[in-house]
Amino acid sequence: MNQEIYCSVNTCHYWSNGNHCKANKIMVTSDAMGESLPDNFDAPQASMASPTPASSCMETACKTFVSRQSDKMNADGVYKQS
Numbered sequence: 001m002n003q004e005i006y007c008s009v010n011t012c013h014y015w016s017n018g019n020h021c022k023a024n025k026i027m028v029t030s031d032a033m034g035e036s037l038p039d040n041f042d043a044p045q046a047s048m049a050s051p052t053p054a055s056s057c058m059e060t061a062c063k064t065f066v067s068r069q070s071d072k073m074n075a076d077g078v079y080k081q082s
Contacts, residue, residue, distance in 0.1 A: 013066040013073050014080055022081045027063040030054045034061040042076030 005021035007014070014023040025043030030052035041049075042063055054060050066073050073080075 007062065009062075009065065011068055013068050013070065014064065014078075015068075021064075023064050023078050024081050025064070025078050028060055029063050031059055031061050034063050037063065039072055040075045040077075042078055044077035 005023070005026060006019045007021040008019045009015060010019075012021075014021050016022045023043070025046075027043040027046045027049075029037075029049065031054075033049065033052040037049075064076065064078055066076070066078075
């Protein structure tokens with residue numbers, strides 16, 4: 001199954017033209033959980049995370065974000081697809 005993930009955060013390493021997310025995996029979690037986890041805890045470890053309830057989209061975040069200028073692009077085990 002082909003899935004498309006869209007993201008408008010063009011300062012992210014995984015962002016591509018047309019607002020496509022090119023990360024091979026993503027992790028979306030609650031803001032509170034995202035703030036408490038280290039940068040290297042991301043989509044590859046998602047099955048070990050506790051479920052995190054949210055009441056609205058405003059309480060959620062993409063944990064996979066990495067700035068285009070970051071030196072930690074590979075710290076989370078996620079890579080950019082071509």
